[in-house]
Amino acid sequence: MKIGVFVCHCGSNIEATVDTAAVAAASREFPDVVFATDTMYTCSEPGQDEIVAAIKEHNLGGVVVASCTPRMHEQTFRRTVERAGLNRYLFEMANIREHVSWIGKDRESNTNKSVDLVRMATEKLMRNRPLYSKKFDINKRVLVIGGGVAGIQAALDCADGGLEVVMVEKAPTIGGKMAKLDKTFPTVDCSSCILGPRMVDVAQHPNITLYAYSEIEEINGYVGNFEIKVKKKATYVDWDSCTGCGICMEKCPSKKATDTFNEGIGKTTAINIPFPQAIPKKAKIDPDFCTKIQKGKCGVCAKLCPSGCINYEMQDEFVTEKVGAIVTATGFDLFDWSIYGEYGAGRYPDVITSLQYERMLSASGPTGGHIKRPSDGKEPKNVVFIQCVGSRDKSVGRPYCSGFCCMYTAKQAILTKDHLPDSQSYVFYMDIRAIGKLYDEFTRRAMEEYDTKYIRGRVSMIYPQGDRLLVRGADTLMGAQVEVDADLVVLAVGAEAAAGAGELAEKLRISYDSYGFYMEGHPKLKPVETNTAGVYLAGACQGPKDIPSSVGQGSAAAAKVLGLFSKDQLESDPQVSVVDIKRCIGCGKCIQTCPFGAIKEMEFRGMAKADVIETICQGCGICTSTCPQGAVQLQHFTDNQILSEVNALCRF
Amino acid sequence: MNKPLNYAYYPGCSSTGTSLEYDMSSRAVCAALDINLTDVPDWSCCGSTPAHTVDHSLSSALSARNLDQVASMGLDSCVSPCPSCLANLKTAKHRMEDAGFRDKVNNLLDKPADTRVETKSVLQILVEDYGIENIRKKVVKPLTGLVVGAYYGCILNRPAELMQFDDLEHPMAMDNIMEALGATVVPFPLKVECCGASFGIPRKDVVMRLSGKLLDTAHGIGAMALVTACPLCQMNLDMRQNQINKANGSKHTMPIFYFTQLMGLALGLPEKELGIGKLCVSPRNVLDAIDANLKEKAA
């Protein structure tokens, strides 16, 4: 094979600490290398043209590019060599940026290491073979996990694009966190007026099947053909006949159930509809508080229900759905702030979270939109907002910025003044992060027009003094310790990964970061893709995000799904395992270890043999290292290819 | 108790003077609960705050000499009533795990110190080793009607990594003991605020301000008395209460007990053994009120 080597400067990213010309010169001495050069930006148009020209001029049979990580540009260069008429698999990359130039400053060592990596790539390339994809049919249905604003957007865009959508929502209603908000920044328009109609669209769209109060139990299959097992949790109410009339809720004598929708501000009945605009508007029983279920007495709701849909014996149910793609939009949860002992750790009733405050501000909330102190129901005069509670705080394991707290705090301060003109708001902040369109103007308005007092510093302590709370903080701009007598303290609690995010990621086979947020395919170029084909991300499950960004990602994920489904068949990745029938002894070990059931037994001239189903094989290669005969070989990562890399590194 | 509890006892310098009653009551209570305390032979000062403001090796050397004394007793744990001593002894042990620092400290000593001994506070062993429930069982004279706040001071559990005791911001050890003794505990909001520490002499104004605030707050929550576990806190709040009143124009007459004194009373020990008479602000009214309550109940 005639091989060409291209060593990239990547501007100064590589050239600054690697002598690329020397790497090219050394490469010329390798067996089969007939051409080697160093270039400024190999991935640029002239850079790619140079490769095409060299392939033609030197009649190259394979190409090595030494530049960045293959996770960045392997696809780019595969298309380049294809343009020049080579099979895309007759190409290898040596990662001399992320793995060399960026992690060491010693030019001699780096250059030497780069030469090693190029040698390794050429040795492997010599053993590469052309590979060709197969086509397979796909199921053009999409699963959307999570019915918050991101999931709703993705579902509606997909459904409007003609796809059948299955939406699975953990809570009894869709709407997510946004449904709990009173108003949104920076427009201060009503959250439920924006979201409400879209929720109704989901319920009424002929292409959308909604499973509320349901969870993902199991996911099998692969892009184009996933099989999903959905657990429909017992609601004790037959939702097919429930009309959402609400009589059961009116009459239920057990009124001490946790009001999850209202963030624990107030209580609700054991049988309840979370809120009037809920979608689906169906009742469900909280078994922990239902007297009938707990003690066998009561049964009021069953007696009164006009459609007779109460069923105290109901069990969880499982249904199976087949889809070709999955959009994950599972959102976030609030940081559990009770770790902050200095803020009372939950001891003081008048220290509440921002989302609790949001429910209090909402006209449909438990206080009917009146701001009242939970302790005594009085209207507060001084309201203190504390930002970065569970954000930018290494000591509680949350060093990241939650992104939207600065904005919603400004909004809440403005709303506080609207509700209570005589009140005074104080905001303790570290930095104001208002980088969206009209965002900074909004926070300025909170200060300039609404006279919100912004104090730059953290709060060290909150403690009761009489019937008020004393908030002791710092004003670092004054260089002073400051105290505010507060009637109500609202903590701008940061965002963290949703509960159960890790378990779901394992079912989806996608990665998550150390905080539980899902990893996108590439931080810049693949913001809604994951490393698992056919699985996409939308919204705050990938990292804290405000509403516009979540909606944007919902649409982006939908566009990806629609793009994927724009063809009737998908091309399989040819990097799959292949059985050498002559060497296979039919022991079946590969069949047992394959995590995907991609290998089946077949008969060949009366003998049992293994057979790989190409479209199911995901290319992990576990079978290859299991096979005692070396009969199953993962294409592009065969024993010979990997060992040639080992030798290239060790024998020189 | 199944296993006898044996500890080396490090009284600390103030035990011989200003906090005599803390020492007396700690010994009396432990004796009543069959907890054996053996005095560290020929103990010396831990160095307290002044030493670590001069140099960490000096501070650790002064403490290490005592840890070594404990090791020579054949005991593996040591208790001290004083949080300041405790912090110094624990810090010395911790810092001397670093070989370089260890050598530096040993250089200052007659012989290299064996610093493997664990040190705990009297409060900690009573709560963790003896147990609240066991204390509750021993109560013969419940403190019915006593409304008390528990004040812990700043260094009883700080820094958390070193002290490894109780909640950092809302410690409960003394609250729980008081509850077990039958007292009514009001949550004291400034449990871990500083009283002014050793600034009583060089900067009395500081103590007037900080301790004054503690007394005002205790009064505000309706406490009849405060209970403490630190000689310095107790001294600032009790001995200087008159000065505080003068400086701040307040009128506090709030008894400041050591928690061991109240434990002793509830266990039925005589006031004299507990040094009740050594308190500067007389607790007579408060104690009489408890007695009256008891009699009323009995009748």
Add this chain to the structure above:
Amino acid sequence: MKVININLSYNSDFVSQVEEESGQKLNLCYQCGKCTAGCPYTAEYDISVSQIMRLTQTGQKDKVLQSKSLWLCATCESCTARCPNKIDVARIMDVLRHMARREGYTGIRTVKTFWDSFLNSVRSNGRVFEVGLLANYISHTGRFWTDIGLGPKILPKGKIHFKPVEMKGKKEVTKIFMRFKQESAK
């Protein structure tokens, strides 16, 4: 107000010395002010603790070491306990105080004298002898004894002794101080 040239006034030796002696990394501080917010002594400080941190970070050695605040910190550890970046601020204050001592800053004379008197008492008696400590302090500060009103209150309680408690090993303790002095002189 003086204009500070950030690069010329940056004393890098000072910064690295503080970092080495305290084992803390100054760049971790992002100036949220939580230490100042919780510090019970802020009212008495001439420079708040968060500003001490900032001045130290920016290498302003003289300004830091001459601060009275260093002498008023009681090491109550509120700052350390609540720092979001897990900086042991109290330890940095301790180290700055050591440096100030070594460089001959008196700080607050009464405080320094009190600490010195305390240690003198330990040096000669092995333990603190409270009455002796006070006598020593009064004679060094020449201050009128402002706690005179306490006498009648405490004397009858039997808490005050006019003779130090004798301990056998007091020479060992004295030697610790002597060796420390020799080591520091090196």
Add this chain to the structure above:
Amino acid sequence: MPVLKGKELRIVGFLCNWCSYGGADTAGVGRFNQPTDLRIIRVPCSGRIDPLFVVKALMNGADGVLVSGCHPRDCHYAEGNFYARRRLEIMQRFLPVLGYEAERFEYTWVSASEGQRWQQVVASFTDQIHKLGPAPKIIGPQAADTLNQMAAAL
């Protein structure tokens, strides 16, 4: 080019594409400096790593071999990392039989987001290998034959 004398030893890393290779990339993007001894071979999954690769690397002149895969339960292929761990642990027990200290091999987990952790892994493993020094080498005129015979025996 040979190993830089006196500066480096020969360390081979096998990294799964999805987690650890990404973690090493993340370390690069974060500019987390690392020793230069390690060369990384990319494999789809740690489950693809045949223990033979490790043994051959050592026989052929590597001084240390590092394998890194996804965290347990985070495998892109569901369970490849479990297979890898089982096989490689057995292999490690045989290393002393072949004349190599077991510490010349290490198996670890690094996710794609853990750039800092990768830096620590590389630094501490490189340090570990430097403490052990160069591994015994099969050299001399019969080296090729010996190697072939050993490979055949395996």
